[in-house]
Amino acid sequence: MTIRTILTAALLAVPQLASAQEGFEELRDQCIACHGETGQSETEETPSLGGLDDYYALISLVGFREGRRPSDIMADITADMSNNDLRAAAAWIQGLPDPEPPEAPGDPAIMERGAALARDHHCVQCHGAELRGGHQMPSIRNQREDYLLKALRDYKAERRLGDRAAMVEVVQELGEAELADLAHYVAHLPAE
Numbered sequence: 248m249t250i251r252t253i254l255t256a257a258l259l260a261v262p263q264l265a266s267a268q269e270g271f272e273e274l275r276d277q278c279i280a281c282h283g284e285t286g287q288s289e290t291e292e293t294p295s296l297g298g299l300d301d302y303y304a305l306i307s308l309v310g311f312r313e314g315r316r317p318s319d320i321m322a323d324i325t326a327d328m329s330n331n332d333l334r335a336a337a338a339w340i341q342g343l344p345d346p347e348p349p350e351a352p353g354d355p356a357i358m359e360r361g362a363a364l365a366r367d368h369h370c371v372q373c374h375g376a377e378l379r380g381g382h383q384m385p386s387i388r389n390q391r392e393d394y395l396l397k398a399l400r401d402y403k404a405e406r407r408l409g410d411r412a413a414m415v416e417v418v419q420e421l422g423e424a425e426l427a428d429l430a431h432y433v434a435h436l437p438a439e
Contacts (some may be wrong), residue, residue, distance in 0.1 A: 361432020
């Protein structure tokens with residue numbers, strides 16, 4: 248267990264204060280502007296937040312605040328957030344509904360190739376059979392396709408490391424077409 252995991256767990260263990268919720272109320276509109284009121288993003292290359300649990304959300308927010316996860320926008324937003332603000336934001340994120348699949352179904356040939364890639368390259372082992380993640384792993388099911396492709400490219404180029412160094416290893420042998428197939432597959436999984 249890393250020191251960061253221990254510190255993040257300690258942040259979660261502290262009871263949320265009413266003032267944390269009140270402080271986050273002022274920041275929530277900034278979250279909604281990019282990630283959507285229901286957590287389903289309509290902003291290019293911006294992730295949907297629905298489906299994430301509070302632990303993973305908190306790890307991400309701390310990473311943005313401490314500069315370990317690259318994003319100028321998120322670094323600016325989280326820079327002055329207190330630990331209580333981060334906990335309140337993570338709790339709000341956990342309460343968002345799972346993202347809906349796109350209206351248009353996935354291309355059948357790409358869906359078949361993407362399913363094989365997800366199986367053969369450990370997506371289902373780490374993110375779960377339904378790709379809904381878990382305590383330390385994000386839900387990726389029905390995430391924005393453009394965001395998924397950007398994230399996969401960032402991992403492959405080693406621009407995004409943090410706690411997800413295993414992702415760098417997973418995507419190294421995948422070519423651009425395979426990254427695109429995988430992103431399409433995950434984004435277009437049918438509703439359950």
